[in-house]
Amino acid sequence: MLLASILLDGLVTGCLYALVAVGFSLLWWLTGIIHIAHGAVYLVAGYAMFALGVSAGLPFLLAMAGAIVTAVVAGAAVQLVIYRPFQRRAATEDAIITASLGILIIVQYVVVILFGPEGVSVDVGLRKPLLADGPRVLDRFSVIAILSAVAATIGLHFLLRRTNLGKAMRAAAENDYLAEVLGLPIRRIQIIAHALAAAMVVPAAILFLCDTGVHPPEALHLVLMAAVVAILGGKGSVVGALVGGVAVGIAESGMVFILDAGWRQLITFSLLYVLLLVRPQGLFGTKAA
Amino acid sequence: MSIFAIVALSLNVLTGAAGIVSLATGAFFGLGAYTTAILCKAGAPSLVAQLTGVAIAAVLSAVIALPALRVRGVFLLLVTIAVQIIFTVVAQSWISVTGGDAGISRIPPYSPFGVPLRGVSFLLVCVVMVIAMYIFCRFLMSSPFGAVLRGLRDDETGCAALGKHVGAAKVTAFAVSGGGAAFAGSLYAHYTAFVDPFSFDLSVSILMFLIVVLGGAGTANGPLLGVLILTLLPEVFKFLPLPPGVAAAVRQLLYGVLLVAVMYFRPQGILSAGPVGRPMGALRT
Numbered sequence: 001m002l003l004a005s006i007l008l009d010g011l012v013t014g015c016l017y018a019l020v021a022v023g024f025s026l027l028w029w030l031t032g033i034i035h036i037a038h039g040a041v042y043l044v045a046g047y048a049m050f051a052l053g054v055s056a057g058l059p060f061l062l063a064m065a066g067a068i069v070t071a072v073v074a075g076a077a078v079q080l081v082i083y084r085p086f087q088r089r090a091a092t093e094d095a096i097i098t099a100s101l102g103i104l105i106i107v108q109y110v111v112v113i114l115f116g117p118e119g120v121s122v123d124v125g126l127r128k129p130l131l132a133d134g135p136r137v138l139d140r141f142s143v144i145a146i147l148s149a150v151a152a153t154i155g156l157h158f159l160l161r162r163t164n165l166g167k168a169m170r171a172a173a174e175n176d177y178l179a180e181v182l183g184l185p186i187r188r189i190q191i192i193a194h195a196l197a198a199a200m201v202v203p204a205a206i207l208f209l210c211d212t213g214v215h216p217p218e219a220l221h222l223v224l225m226a227a228v229v230a231i232l233g234g235k236g237s238v239v240g241a242l243v244g245g246v247a248v249g250i251a252e253s254g255m256v257f258i259l260d261a262g263w264r265q266l267i268t269f270s271l272l273y274v275l276l277l278v279r280p281q282g283l284f285g286t287k288a289a
Numbered sequence: 290m291s292i293f294a295i296v297a298l299s300l301n302v303l304t305g306a307a308g309i310v311s312l313a314t315g316a317f318f319g320l321g322a323y324t325t326a327i328l329c330k331a332g333a334p335s336l337v338a339q340l341t342g343v344a345i346a347a348v349l350s351a352v353i354a355l356p357a358l359r360v361r362g363v364f365l366l367l368v369t370i371a372v373q374i375i376f377t378v379v380a381q382s383w384i385s386v387t388g389g390d391a392g393i394s395r396i397p398p399y400s401p402f403g404v405p406l407r408g409v410s411f412l413l414v415c416v417v418m419v420i421a422m423y424i425f426c427r428f429l430m431s432s433p434f435g436a437v438l439r440g441l442r443d444d445e446t447g448c449a450a451l452g453k454h455v456g457a458a459k460v461t462a463f464a465v466s467g468g469g470a471a472f473a474g475s476l477y478a479h480y481t482a483f484v485d486p487f488s489f490d491l492s493v494s495i496l497m498f499l500i501v502v503l504g505g506a507g508t509a510n511g512p513l514l515g516v517l518i519l520t521l522l523p524e525v526f527k528f529l530p531l532p533p534g535v536a537a538a539v540r541q542l543l544y545g546v547l548l549v550a551v552m553y554f555r556p557q558g559i560l561s562a563g564p565v566g567r568p569m570g571a572l573r574t
Contacts, residue, residue: 034367086553094310095552097366098498101312102548105495109542113535220491224374227367266378269371276356276364 006253012142014249015149015242019204020222021229022152022241023197029235030173030193032093036100037078038226039219040107041198045071046205046214047111050120068202075198076191078103084187104223108216121213141211148203153242156196160238169193228272294419294516295473309459313353313369314497316376317346317467319489321474326393326484327386335399339475343468350467354460373491380486392485399479415476422469423513429465438462470497495544503551 020042027035048070053063082103086096160166171179172189180186208214229248233240248268255267324342329335353372356365380387387393399411429435437458440448449455478484500515522543 082549089553094366098310099549099552101495102545102552105545105548106542109538109545112538113542117538220370221374224367224370228371231364231367266375269375272371273353273356273368276368 006257007250008142010250010253011246012145012249013253014246015145016204016207016245017222017225017229017248018149018242018245019152019207020201021226021233021245022156022238023200024223024226025230025233025235025237025241026156026193027197028230030169031079031083031176031190033083034093034097034100034227035078035197036097036220036223037082037103037107038197038201039223040104041071041075041078042201042205042222043107043111043214043216043219044074045198045202046209047115047120049202049206049209050122050214054120054122064202064206067206068199071198071202071205072195075194079191079194104220108219111216117216119213119215119218120209121211122209141207145207148207149242149245152200152203153238156200157238159196165189165192225268228268228275231272231275294513295415295422295469295476309462310366310498311369311463311466312366312491312494312498313350313372313376314466314470315489315491315493316373317350317470318474318477318493318497319376319380319484319486320346320349320467321471322478322484322489323380323387323393323474324471325475325478326396329397329478330393335397335475335479339472342471342475346471346474347464347468351460351464353467354463369494370491373494377486377490380489387486390486392483392488394483396478396482396484398482399476411480415480418472418476434458434461492541492544495548499544499547499551503547 020038024035024038027033027038045067049063049067052058052066053060056063058066078100082099083096086099158166160169168179168184168189169192171182171184172186176186205214225248229241229244231244232247233242233244248271251267251271321339321342324345325335325338328338328341333341353368354365356368381390383389399414430439437448437453437455440451440453441455441458445455474489477488481488496519500519501512503515503518
């Protein structure tokens with residue numbers, strides 16, 4: 001029973017990571033950008049949801065729609081206002097990643113100044129056990145988390161494999177210069193990818209909001225987690241992001257059981273270190289990093 | 290300020306000369322400070338404690354650089370951020386050694402020659418050390434090793450093709466920079482007589498990186514200019530009527546804005562050292 005609880009807790013945490021990591025991985029693969037500002041989008045989504053759903057008291061679906069719109073606008077804005085001017089200047093990868101970190105810090109502290117450093121959370125009673133004699137962690141929250149991660153993964157996988165947009169995205173990821181020469185609207189594709197990634201952060205933000213809350217200082221941790229998951233799963237591999245997320249989640253929850261809760265990040269970042277040393281292309285990646 | 294100058298000079302070996310962006314400086318700075326705090330409290334002479342800290346940081350820094358042998362810049366940057374966070378986690382959670390969030394207080398003053406140094410005499414020692422570090426960096430840059438590092442920055446493949454040990458040079462650069470930061474960290478611990486995890490978190494690493502990049506990565510004088518600007522800037526904010534919590538947030542916000550702005554407008558810094566005709570040269574990896 002205890003083992004089942006640990007595994008399930010890890011699975012749920014992993015699914016939340018996967019939801020953040022899938023968008024991160026998509027952008028990394030498609031545009032080659034290490035999108036640290038993904039954490040900023042996550043914060044914006046979480047606070048938008050809180051403002052609309054709790055402070056303004058809108059119905060859940062309406063608030064979620066609002067949060068998605070806000071996140072998509074934020075994601076697209078980062079691409080338009082920051083990344084594109086940098087790319088036009090032929091900035092190096094390091095310059096862009098540093099700027100991306102800068103964006104995250106700016107958004108983080110704007111949020112702190114506007115709303116205070118405590119973070120926001122809401123208790124909607126999702127954390128009640130479903131079965132009286134089942135594992136305590138088996139609740140509506142876990143079911144929703146797992147379902148949304150699986151749905152997002154399958155949806156994105158389908159989009160990439162079966163639609164024209166997906167085909168265009170794969171072409172752009174393979175060789176964006178050639179894709180542009182062949183007449184693909186590469187800029188529009190990049191913005192759509194940013195919007196998609198931002199939209200997929202929203203369920204994660206809402207779930208965190210209903211659980212431990214959305215806290216400004218955690219955004220960077222979450223993005224790093226997403227980076228670990230994306231590297232583990234392999235660049236641009238959607239299924240890899242889900243598998244990687246679950247693996248990291250279970251590893252963390254095992255670590256928390258053995259040691260103290262404060263140590264949970266240790267295992268993840270040790271994993272990153274070993275991974276980069278041994279297999280930088282990830283579990284499902286094919287090209288060398 | 291002179292303590293930060295030592296850190297900035299040592300980071301400049303890595304970021305400026307070799308073109309490797311590291312955001313783990315705060316961790317090594319903290320490592321030196323914590324080693325000093327723990328050993329001095331246990332009664333060790335401060336010079337011994339300081340050198341132990343430097344050695345530990347240098348070795349650890351070299352170990353961290355090992356993935357650099359396989360992966361390129363961006364991944365390495367992620368590793369350094371990860372190291373920084375691990376350091377904070379360990380400092381917060383390993384309570385029996387580090388004191389957790391409360392930190393370690395009442396660290397004895399710096400006494401390298403048996404005489405405790407305080408106030409002006411401590412400041413003098415720090416200034417002398419900045420000058421020593423400056424000369425050391427100048428010497429390092431003009432040595433064959435410095436040339437290899439600059440070659441690494443401008444054209445890694447070409448450098449390797451010339452038969453230089455690219456990996457070894459990177460690992461050495463990491464070790465030097467980590468050791469230098471720990472050296473300064475030790476002075477910091479003596480100066481404030483108090484260490485806690487929050488004095489050495491990611492924002493410190495970002496501040497150090499900004500100092501180096503703003504002043505001009507790869508130049509000998511750039512980091513000193515960067516220190517001057519970025520340590521005086523927060524003082525200006527003290528005159529603004531802001532509540533304490535907001536003032537700290539505003540300062541962080543300013544660092545974020547500066548990161549983006551410097552990267553966009555002048556990635557080579559105020560005192561440029563990039564190759565002619567290639568403005569992004571200072572940060573190439």
